[in-house]
Amino acid sequence: MLTVAALTKTYPGPDGPVHVLRGVSLRLAAGETLALTGESGSGKSTLLHLIGGLDAPDGGTITLDGAPVTGLDDRGRAALRRGKVGVVFQQFNLIPSLSVAANIAFQARIAGRHDAVWAQALADRLGLAAHLAKYPEQLSGGQQQRVAIARTLAARPRLVLADEPTGNLDEATADGVLDLMLGLIAETGAGLLLVTHSERLAARMGRRLHLRAGLLA
């Protein structure tokens, strides 16, 4: 489903260019779960952003379901994010002025795939049914993270990219959220690429890769 080949990315830094990714290649099949670990600054989030079409690489190729992701313009990358990829952000990125229900439905609506029954089911399974009329600022961090997961899965993406999705949760809550996420992803048949620092969470993925100084170890 996903093929990444010889991906490179460089950012300008105060002491000269910083080579964040130096030729990363990987593959991910539909329904497969993959953990991406590495130290801070190793390029994990950058790789996730490039695959999600949030940024453009300097070199290499990315293909999703056989279609090239690299080389797309802003409109094409936006269509990719709407249609095939769902990103669970490290900082939730909920829309503060929309209610929980509207946030959950938002991405599915702009993708033209809103399914009210599925959205309600996600809210129920993620324990958000009692909070649908609330606004994000009225929720705890863990609850906001579950809204972000529900929003991503409501659009039934082909590929879920999750950037430290349980980073601010205690272990028990994090395990619970991850259980729910893995179960729901298995139901949709999507692939999952999870960026995490946690060895414990990484161990629960089908496969794991370690990134060090811009290269896969």
Add this chain to the structure above:
Amino acid sequence: MTGPVIAALWSHWRRNPLQLFTLLAGLALATALWSGVQAINAEARASYDAAAATLGEGRYGQLIARDGGVIAQDSYVALRRAGWLVSPVVEGRLQGVRLVGIDPLTAPGGIGPVTLGEGADIGAFLAGRGQVFAHPDAVAALADLDADVIVAPDAAPGTAVTDIGVAQRLLGREGQVSRLIVAPVQPLVQRPLAEVAPELDLRPARGGSDIGRLTDSFHLNLTAFGLLSFAVGIFIVHGAIGLAFEQRRPVVRTLRALGVPLGRLVWLMAAELMGLALVAGLAGVALGYVVAAALLPDVAATLRGLYGADVAGALTLRPVWLVSGIAIALGGTALAAGGALWRMTRMPLLASASPRAMSMAAGRGARLQAVGALGLLALAGALALWGSGLVAGFGLLAALLMGAALALPLVLDRVMALGQGRARGVVAGWFWADTRQQLPGLSLALAALLLAMAANVGVATMVSSFRLTFVGFLDRVLTSELYVYTADADQAALLEEWVTPRVDDVLPLYSVARGIAGLPSELYSARDAATYRENWRFLAAVPQVWDVLAAGEGVLVNEQLARRAGLALGDTVAVAADRALPVAGIYGDYGNPIGQAIVTEPLFRALYPDIAATRFGLRIAPEEVAGVRDALRDDFGLPAANIVDQAAIKAFSLSVFERTFKVTTALNVLTLAVAGFAMLMSLLTLATMRLPQLAPVWALGLTRRALGRYELLRAVLLAVLTAALALPLGLALAWVLLAVVNVAAFGWRLPMFFFPADYARLGLFALLAAGLAALWPALRLARTPPAVLLKVFSNER
């Protein structure tokens, strides 16, 4: 996809109604000030045009009775028979309405409230009871009239026009004519006027509208003020939109991350803003209408008093300024939002959404801003030194104000940095550093305050200087206690003989219209009298100027003539066909549209022996003024209208200025209030973004009450610094208006006076406005529940 995105964008305003109110109110207030001033101007100009169209005043030559009385209809008939193409006009007051009777068959084209070919029944106009075309404000007063009253919106305010026969009947002036309009094209052969009607004088047509020219000064000032108000408003709108974009930056990022294309987002946000601008623009025009309606009676009274121009006291909703008001609102929003939208298109999807982003972006733009400010101020300097004309004058104003507004945040930043460097104690250091960090968010509101205060200082200085100068000028030109006018030379001779033993001094005023230095001017005489020597002040003069003048070795010229003809002291000008004299003095002559020159009386009489003085100034001890005036009227038989009391003229002039002040003061207060509002809204908007910055300071030991006090102190400190900068800027603005714009527009330069007490009062008012603006956000901060402050930490990752 568009529907959910619109809903998401709109939900921001729904959840932040205060911010929406800021944006709408800022834009509405900016539009209101601009369209209010424009409405007043448009209404006044429409009134002049109607007056000119109705009465033909100034456009055509006129024949008037030399004694100022009425003209016998026989004289009109005699003139027509002698080949003179003249048309009779009779005027009078009827139930408070100015009734004008014209002869539509002989009147030059374009005179009258209606074009008789366009639907008006000329038969009905001329025959039967007659038709009276009246301005809407005059219709009610004419309800009982023995004629058909027809509403004519294009007629001059307070005026009704009818056929001359009807007017003569209604006014009881059968066989009498007030004046005769002289057609611009006359037959080549016609008998001289002195032969046909020696009792009449020809008053030649004046180029352009006389009323219009005289009132242009007032309107120019109002327009300049309108522009300044709009600039203040634009800063407010810019600030409101900038803050709205800053607050929505994370949402924009999220929307893009979820798959909304940038192009569509930009268009939707632009359309959203234009929709809001339309709503605010309509509200602004309505508010401007209220402002104009409230001010118009005073403006109308001022114009009527100053220049005798009739302006309707009620406002008409004119499509031109309605459309221009909306256009200004949309244009202003486009201008203010253009930059923000452009920056959004350049913003990388993964850009930082931290609250510091704005100040960091401001830091990056500071260098560019400094270059812009210096460039504009240099341009202003260059225009002041080398520019000429009205366009350069307004260019100088714009460059000066925009340059100063751009420089303000940089200057304040340097002051904050200085304060931070010299601060003793950790809280003081934090206070200066924190204030410095707030500058980018407050800079637009502070720039609005700077412009509003500078406009106040500048316009107050200009108006007050104008008042002082004009009062001084009146004292100079109205030195005699009484002024009397006689019908002819014979009556003048009798009067001089009769009055001389009854007064301290008699000052005859001889004058003749003639071209001087190639410009239309009037030559006057001045008697060598102590009155002139003691009271006249010159802008420039040779030593012992009165001795030079008395010896017939020099001529005095007014400032307009000197500027337009490029005359300096010592330059020679011809005062008669065979006599030229050097310029010995140049004097201020405010309000006079044409050139004027003065020679000593014996020389004038020698050069123009046929001209007789029919006007006299009489010097009388103040306590004897009333007695002499009564004697002139009762014993000598001079009509009361021919006697003018100097004290009455001065009192009248001063009352006119007081009304002018009321208008400018009201506009000043409004502008300052708008700037205060901008401060309040900026502080309130920033307050919501401030919690993450203030919560750690609170957690480290500062009480909420102390934080509130610091917020108040910060606003007052910034207002004080802004006021300190606004003073020199306002004085520079006054200088530009008095010494550049006025000279370019009217040919005279007004001296500039300073009014420290007024400036101090204004400064206090500005501090009060800033203090009040900061009070609410400060109180809100002081009362913020600890749970809300703690939430800042619970959301941190």
